[in-house]
Amino acid sequence: MDWRGLLCLALFAWGWEARAAEQSDPVSSVMWDYYHQRLLDSAAFTFDKRVQVLVPPFAEDARQVPIQIDARSLGARVKRLLVWAELNPIAQVVDFQPGEQVLPFLALRIRVEQATPIRAAVLTEDGLWHVGSARVDAAGGGCTAPSVVRAEAGWEERFGQVLGRRFRLEDSDRLRLQVAHPMDNGLVGGIPEFFIEQAELRDASGQRLASLELFPSVSENPTLSFELREAQGAELWLRDNNGNEFQAAF
């Protein structure tokens, strides 16, 4: 074999190895490396189908796109769950830290500006990020569309009201709620950012069950669903970036 043959072989082997080491991204996003570095600090990760990311195939209403994350089939203790929409002007959606009593499950609605991959990165106790992926198609404009809430008569009176209910499921209790809040993202009509940025789920004695950081890619009048392992009393505390606090009890 001459030197060209050897070079060929070497290149082939190198390419093979590189491919094996580099996991293939299920949604082949050009932005993955960027977010892996920026949000996960380039830490060890695996694309993992057990982190289920449910989205509709297309956004019928780009201002209210339902996403649902379920990582319970990992069967491991989850420390953190990050969600982001890779091609959004405001990519980050939530940073969720469920305690022992709270399942690694979350459902909410977000705004998307264009078709985008949606990621959920779940950190297990062994320090590995398990990354679930999905893609939602969209005509777009959800982040820059004028507020529906602000156009409604009397929205100021409803501001901060929480609608909610507890639902008994097979192995858990689901808490569903909706908060009346415009969740201004600072991208529309010169209205500055005004959004709920922090939430805590607490037990009846005030102990923290889970904490949640929200970003203004979350839709206006945000809807949130959590699941508790057991039927226990729960309270929700919320605070927006102007310091308004809201409280609700399930």
Next chain:
Amino acid sequence: MRWMILCLALLAGSAQAELTYQLEPRQIAEDVWLVEGSTDNFGRDNGGFILNTGFIVTEYGVLVIDSGPSKRFGEALRAAIARVTDKPPILLILTHHHPDHALGNQAFSDVPIAALEGTRRLLAEQGEAMAENMYRLVGDWMRGTEVRLPTQTLEAGELDIGERRLRLLALSGHSGADLAIFDERSGVLFAGDLLFHQRALTTPGTPGLDVWLEDLARLQALPWQQIVPGHGPITRDAAPFVQMRDYLGWLDQVMRSGAERGAEMNELIRTPIPERFATISLSRYELIRSVSHLYPRYEHSVLQRIDQ
């Protein structure tokens, strides 16, 4: 090689220039004609010709029902009418404001365009955005299409054109303002999009499925001989009513029971479609859309104030 690419480009260019709607009016009763579209979704292959339009030839001229999805369609419709009668169009009636029914209006700017007051308002509010969306969905077929608002307001009641008496029903279940037109002489009922047949119904502007069901009852009670749904095949029997009622009931039940057990939107859009709806095109697609349009109302009805 280069000449081949050039050839292909030329071919593509000429294909592009030849976007023509093949409209073949079919006589369904004396002086009553139907132009039947497919039950597909909007696409670049059909130019948005997915609806049924029709026309009635009277002694004074032609009454046209819906102008179609684009300027080009409206023009093709006029040409098709001229192939079967030498009477000119004298009136265009819009069943509702949706883009596939009302964006061909430009081709009828020389005759009165009549619609319900609500249709005019909704077209004024949503027309631009809907036209933009149509450009995105069907492309070049839309070239030159602009929103034209109705010039006359219709109300429920009787409309006489010479010897011909039409009964107009002002309803709202599908789009918020839906006009159904019943031709007394032929017994043909132009139901607009209050009736879909073998094609999943769409819900972006419905005031509620209960309202829609009430509208269906009123329509079905008319002494019709033949039904022209807004989308899908025409019939001489009540099949579209039966299918609509079944489908609306199912959709309502999916969301009602979903809300009561605390289901998420993403769970509902994956609901199995019952076998009996297997012949209805686009049911999964429209279920996803309907859940987005309507589920928030169902959710609201089961949630309570829990803030402290």
